[in-house]
Amino acid sequence: MTSAAITHPDAAAVHVDVRRISQRFSSGRGRDLLALDRVDLQAHRGEFVSIVGPSGCGKSTLLYIIAGLLRSSDGEVLVDGKPIVGPDPDRGLVLQNSSIFPWRTVAENVAFGPQMRGVAESERRSLVARYLDMVGLSKFANFYPRELSGGMKQRIAIAQMLACGPSVFLMDEPFGALDSLSREVLQDQLLQLWERDRKTVLFVTHSIDEAVLLSDRIVVMSPLPGRVKEVVRVDLPRPRQETRTLPEFGRLRGHIWSAIRQETMEVIG
Template sequence: MAGGLVNQPKIAVDGVTKNFSLGNDQLVALDDVSLEIADNEFVTVVGPSGCGKSTLLNIVAGLEEPSAGRALVDGTPVTGPGPDRGVIFQQYALFPWLTVRGNVEFGLKIAGVPRAERRARAEHFIDVVGLTYFADVLPKALSGGMRQRCAIARAYAVDPAILLMDEPFGALDALTRVKLQEQLLRAWDRERRTVLFITHDVDEAVYLGDRVIVMAARPGRIYDVVEVDLPHPRTEEVRLSAEFAALRNRVWNSVYHQDDHRTAERTP
């Protein structure tokens, strides 16, 4: 391999600006955002409402086109959705007439994977997310947390190099949310993917991420980048540690006291 490609980022966002038309006006959702994410890195993005977090993810997913700049995966510009990127939204988007197994196998079936192989891969990822005993159950009989685990298994099953997750636990109760955070990290430890995870929850951002990207709103841009040097596996002890609290407080201040910082910078 050529030396210049060894450290090539898995995801690169290069000077991305995104404008939306509002009648005769233009809303600047993202303003000259640049970001690199390494292979197998877990990066979380947090920020105030309206800071362009979901827009950023949609551009990497190929669901939105930037107004300027570009997103790249493995050095290749993103021109649309692709099988190398699995996207998981807050809404589960499961097929209600298919069982857990049927939902997880669906993408493999569309891709023409032979029946025995897709069954084996589905069973593996159903086990990874802890739904083995619910493999033959329809989504209507599952809790919200179980449905989201099924969606995660379905994304994993088609073997994307990248997982793009847009507030996947946002609609869940606090206890279920914590359990799914732990489940997701266990799956990530086993399977290793590059993850871009959007959240509005500071604790979640710190607990999950190798790095936390803090966005600023109006217009959306990167305000701070926080390295998370907490050990893996992430456990309850990690969540309750002084180190976690210090990181959480730094991210919290970056998210919720941006205006205070700007005022201080302008004060002579």
């Protein structure tokens, strides 16, 4: 475990490069709220990076800036060395609450991205079949989202993102609204998916367990203003299916918790 090592020696492999991002929100009454304060973060190609921190640390805001949905007050985001100018299907996004479209069937939801870029109907069908199979929901192709459980909806959201062929996955507490059983199942599925394709993942969560289980590195943030407090490397062996029982798991967990305990208490208290 190495702490506070933000820059990586192998700079060529940096895939997503967040440089001194600051974000100010005007809160009315002339006072500005500093949501993010000069945040630096690098994710290397094929790396699984989690961002954890108590509420108010700006972790979701940071993710939306990387997605190109919010414009930062200061700093820049580079992907493959080029500054981003807006949202792009190459940076896929999965949100916490089902953002899949309720007026589209499961299959139509998965086909959304390809349809937007003008992929032919027949090709779309095979893409849908492939990604629905990947998330294990082929049987539900013609269902509407309202007929599905929360966990199924999130799997559709993941399939919808996969169908756009992104090289970066941006995930904003994708399992945050699920019950703990569904959550563990989806964590395992995501790990399998990632271990096969090795895409770059930026994963926002408030669950330390989840971050330790999934990540190569964990960016620990502190709130008000949102800052990177520490970067923790997770050197647990993969695959991680049995990781929860290792002593190292508990040690990492305890370390991260002690790093953010103080601020979390302040935020909650």
